[in-house]
Amino acid sequence: MKPTDRPQPSFLMIGETVVDLISSGIVSSLADANTFQRFPGGEVSNLSMNLARMGYPTALAGCVGEDGFGDFLKTKLKAAGVNLDLLQTTRQAPTTLVPVARQTETPDFIIYRGADKYLRLNEELRSAVDGCRVFHTSAGSLAHNPGRTTILELLKMAAEKDKLLSLDPNYHPRIWPDRTDFVPFLKDILSLITVAKPSLDDSVRIFGTGYEAEDYLEAFLDLGVQIVALTMGRKGVLLGTRDGLRVHLEAHPISVVDVTGAGDAFWSGLLTGLLEGMGPERAARLGQAIAEYKIGVLGPIQEFPERDYFLKQAGAVSQGEAL
Secondary structure (H helix, E strand, O other): OOHHHOOOOOEEEEOOOEEEEEEEEEOOOHHHOOOEEEEEEOHHHHHHHHHHHOOOOEEEEOEEEOOHHHHHHHHHHHHHOOEOOOOEEEOOOOOEEEEEEEOOOOOEEOOEOOHHHHOOOOHHHHHHHHHOOEEEEEOHHHOOOOHHHHHHHHHHHHHHOOOEEEEEOOOOOOOOOOHHHHHHHHHHHHOOOOEEOOEHHHHHHHHOOOOOHHHHHHHHHHOOOOEEEEEOHHHOEEEEEOOOOEEEEOOOOOOOOOOOOHHHHHHHHHHHHHHOOOOHHHHHHHHHHHHHHHOOOOOOOOOOOOHHHHHHHHOOHHHOEEO
16 A cells, blocks of 8 residues: 555644553652553553544654563553554664653653654655644653654654644653753754643743743743643643633543543643644643543543543533633
């Protein structure tokens, strides 16, 4: 089958394909973790599985090693329904591994960077950009070459074709060590982005301390992003748009089992809502409902309830509090 003959996905996900090793119990740090459970991981891969399980045609372009962990990822992604036609393998490095300490707030983790940074540009990737409706990547995916160069070219191509472009600015010095290199890079590409979902932690790491959450929201909007959902854990979500919408979505009290992947769960509702024509506020409320469901389970969401369940949890748009 020629690349142009392949069925085209609604969502084209580019980047992180890693294995998460999540501590079996809630611990203060990795120093206290003795046993781990293995899960597919990485913001892009987790979101790919969420979208596919929700019934959306989703393709993942990433890279894994020719090893057992790579085979594990392929098996799990395929079982979730993700299209793996664009997934690459390499012998240059083993599959990327991320040990994670389960915590009720921001997890402690170490990333052993491997194969996921070796994504190479090819005609199949270019063709996939032509056909997709939503193009998604993350700061973590852009941390190293040659993957960075590949994703940037595809991102610019998608922008020229007026796709919905989404970026998770999940900057962390353990992923991208040089902040002085990252911040100018981020500013250069944010003007292309339709929607971004920084966490409050991401925002502090990118712009520094000493600001209110509202200031971080405005900073992302000032850099050109059309829709920004700033997630703040127990404090809810600040939502803003370039055309003037400012809303605070309050969080509901939830029994926390595992916060790893909560941001990816939020993305699932936000992007599917926007794809289906919801306004930013309702789409963000849907994302919040899925994220709150996620933190009640260990690891990625394996089976999603019916969509009506989340829509009911999301409630009326009027529940948002104007800023």
